[in-house]
Amino acid sequence: MKFEVMTTDQIAARIADLLEEQLKQKPDSVLGMTTGSSPIKYGIFQEWIRREEAGELDFAGATFVNPDELIGIAPDHPESYYTFMQEHLFQHLRTKRGAAHIPDGSAADLEQECKRFDQVLRDLQFVDWQLMGLGLNGHIAFIEPADSIPVTTYVADIYEQNRPSGSVHFSTPEEVPSRTITIGLEAVMKSRSIVLVAAGANKADIVAEAFQGPVTTRVPASLLQLHPNVTVILDEGSAKRL
Numbered sequence: 001m002k003f004e005v006m007t008t009d010q011i012a013a014r015i016a017d018l019l020e021e022q023l024k025q026k027p028d029s030v031l032g033m034t035t036g037s038s039p040i041k042y043g044i045f046q047e048w049i050r051r052e053e054a055g056e057l058d059f060a061g062a063t064f065v066n067p068d069e070l071i072g073i074a075p076d077h078p079e080s081y082y083t084f085m086q087e088h089l090f091q092h093l094r095t096k097r098g099a100a101h102i103p104d105g106s107a108a109d110l111e112q113e114c115k116r117f118d119q120v121l122r123d124l125q126f127v128d129w130q131l132m133g134l135g136l137n138g139h140i141a142f143i144e145p146a147d148s149i150p151v152t153t154y155v156a157d158i159y160e161q162n163r164p165s166g167s168v169h170f171s172t173p174e175e176v177p178s179r180t181i182t183i184g185l186e187a188v189m190k191s192r193s194i195v196l197v198a199a200g201a202n203k204a205d206i207v208a209e210a211f212q213g214p215v216t217t218r219v220p221a222s223l224l225q226l227h228p229n230v231t232v233i234l235d236e237g238s239a240k241r242l
């Protein structure tokens, strides 16, 4: 694994540089996206939008894939990851992407939906360049800590602290999604390169545990120690225990 430590205001430019290199090498790259607060907090998507406008990033040949989605809400629900991606990235890109894939958390047959999504991934030959965040409990995508982790796309229970409970868009606690569709280990391990961003002092413990501790499914991000091409982008706060 490669670690890069920088100030938080350097994160967006560094990630955009890495993406630019990727798209120069392979204009028809399959780009794996992430949700969470980091892409917004550190201006990651905004920098892509700016560089596209400036003619420095060209998404014309790219395909976007998201690794997870909340179960029980429609794609157009304000809290869905589909909506998140539209609002924060896709609707601002000049290149209107027909090709953006995300699991459907409102599918009637979830097992079938997992299979469909795996087929999409296989047809794309998996992801070339995966942007990732890091959950405070060590999750990546929505692969939550567990005794074992499925190989293919699956339905996972969301840890209580990771449910979007603070949202004004759910009127009762029961409406808050408690499950997610997420990619499994095959899709993580077959991503040709992974750029993981974890910044902020509150991530220092999990960063140390995941990347210097034992490899265990109880800390899903630790499995990235087995991946041959991971770049971890940190700030001084999150790197302080390494």
Ligand code: GLP
Pocket: 034, 035, 036, 037, 038, 039, 068, 132, 133, 134, 135, 136, 139, 140, 141, 142, 162
């Ligand atoms: C959500 C996403 C994860 C992401 C995580 C990190 O749970 N499903 O894929 O890694 O948030 O969030 P943040 O960037 O807010 O720390």
